[in-house]
Amino acid sequence: MADRPVAALGNRTPLEAARKPNMDEIAKRGISGLMDTIAPGVPPGSDTAHLALLGYDPYETYTGRGPFEAAGAGIDLRAGDIALRANYATVDDDLVIRDRRAGRIHDTAQLAKAIQQIKLPGVQILFKSTVGHRATLVLRGKGLSHEITDSDPHRTGTKVLQVKPLTKKAAKTAGLLNEFSRESHQVLKYHPLNKERVGQGLPQANCLLLRGAGVAPHLAPLQEKFGLESACVAAAALVKGVCRMAGMKVIDAPGATGGVDTDLNAKCEAVLRALETNELVLLHVKGFDEASHDGNAVAKVQLIERVDAMIGSLLAAADFIVLAVDHTTPVSVREHTGDPVPITIAGPGVRGDGVASYDERAAARGGIGRIRGKDLLPILADLMGKGKKFGA
């Protein structure tokens, strides 16, 4: 939701321009401030931002997107697993990439099943197709490392790359992944589905491009860290992945698309149900990202107003309510930036500060001051009576 002043909105941000009585009511009841989700001036990713929002130090726990994408796809990761993002792609006989998405193939369940049969010495493979041409690969075993290069050259017309180790101890992992690349190419090349695709004039999905290797960290579950039974309602795979790894129940709301057209009522109902059995529920609305990446300030204002209406139905449902943003995405930049984001915490006991609007500049005058993302959940947990004393 957060932005920079937009000329077309009279030098206001979308949050300043939108009519949002419910968010403003929360700001009036609550205490506001600015938050550097990662660190001042550092543009957060969706994954690192949510690690921080759930109280983990992103610099200690994040090595790459792979593990969070794998967890988002429902794979139960163990600390030490190496996970990568994979693309089904089309290569010619010389392994030159012709289509990085294999004609945007989508029905890949059979292919994944065949890939899952591949055996590599000394490690276990977990492979799963996710959405469209996307899949995720996990290696489980001893002595693995994420310090390797991608096999995906990120463009067509060039050969698939050899995975290279960036450190000595990563040599074994690089070797295993190169073997996986060869084997999976053989498996896919002769798979009946690709024969069918050739017959239909479609590009074959005869190769897997690997990237984003990361090692699954040990994240102490929120139940253990703060004594909070928790759940999340989110559409974005990376967000779901982080929540799953934090021990939260991940609730799928029908109609939640991650776009501006997402079904907010379905999300709201999922939250209300989750609140019956959970002490903490995270509701993530992804659509702002889409409007921001499109540079569409008006769509952003409209979505803020729709989300505000939904929040009206949640006001009475919880003792505490926190409004936060995972990162700023200015419509003028169309990318994540490092500007701090506004936060407001309302609930019994907060030291109200006279801030009457939930927006970037009002929050800068709030009683919280300026904090880091990883400090937000400890502050909330403490207000909820779950603070963990350090010392005697």
Next chain:
Amino acid sequence: MADRPVAALGNRTPLEAARKPNMDEIAKRGISGLMDTIAPGVPPGSDTAHLALLGYDPYETYTGRGPFEAAGAGIDLRAGDIALRANYATVDDDLVIRDRRAGRIHDTAQLAKAIQQIKLPGVQILFKSTVGHRATLVLRGKGLSHEITDSDPHRTGTKVLQVKPLTKKAAKTAGLLNEFSRESHQVLKYHPLNKERVGQGLPQANCLLLRGAGVAPHLAPLQEKFGLESACVAAAALVKGVCRMAGMKVIDAPGATGGVDTDLNAKCEAVLRALETNELVLLHVKGFDEASHDGNAVAKVQLIERVDAMIGSLLAAADFIVLAVDHTTPVSVREHTGDPVPITIAGPGVRGDGVASYDERAAARGGIGRIRGKDLLPILADLMGKGKKFGA
């Protein structure tokens, strides 16, 4: 520039008392805040302050002033080099110090040339005279350590000290420096220049007092860290040293003295030229330090007003302009203190905050809140579109 309220200025700080329309204009256009250059309550040195201002963690990169002074003197340091500050001094036959500055000797080029001939086992020596009685010594080789004591007792009437190791692994370095002390004493004692000085009734420069050992850190250049081609215009050797080690071009402005009489026009012109080929130019005005160390609030107000006039010529020259101070030096204290300093960032996209003056108390109500020195450059780089995303 920064200070505490001064009774003689009607309980205003020099920044609050000065007439400075250009700085105030920048504050009006920009976003303001307070900055702890190192950490709250910690008085910064010029070297550590500039490390932080350039985005480096001073606690990770600073071990002593030696390396920055050596770099400021134009020595190209390599990571791992041990550098020390040296004074030409006068000792008697028992090595008791008679003058710590050898009669404020200044023409020492011949002496330095002779010293540079000294050979030590297994290490390379780089020795350079700087300003007046000052010089800098660099040891380059394997297994060196800066964890040693000074040979300079910091007072006259006592003997030159043996350099002692503070850790086991520093024993070799301490031994080498004691050998250097003996050798350099021999070289200087019999140098023709000292014969001349005896003839002229001047104290001999027959000894080198060593202090401020530090190890040259690896500083990732600003070009690599932020993708910024950068330069600095500064007179102070320590500031120039930090900038050089950060990969900035160091531009000497004729007439820049580091005092209150410095030629601000020359500095301003150097900045304008540097902006033609650089994305980031740091302009450092040292004179405030002199006025502050003299306890002269009026001189400080006058220099603020002169600097403000110069800033008028820079307003149109850059998209972004940042006003910052490296440390507070209250005229009442005459030393660096740990008070936070005011900062203002003006440029496209900043969330203006209604602050209308560039001074300590106005900045405390600004939209930036309170940040650390090392966060300033990441924030600026992000606003300039050079933010480095962490995560996916």
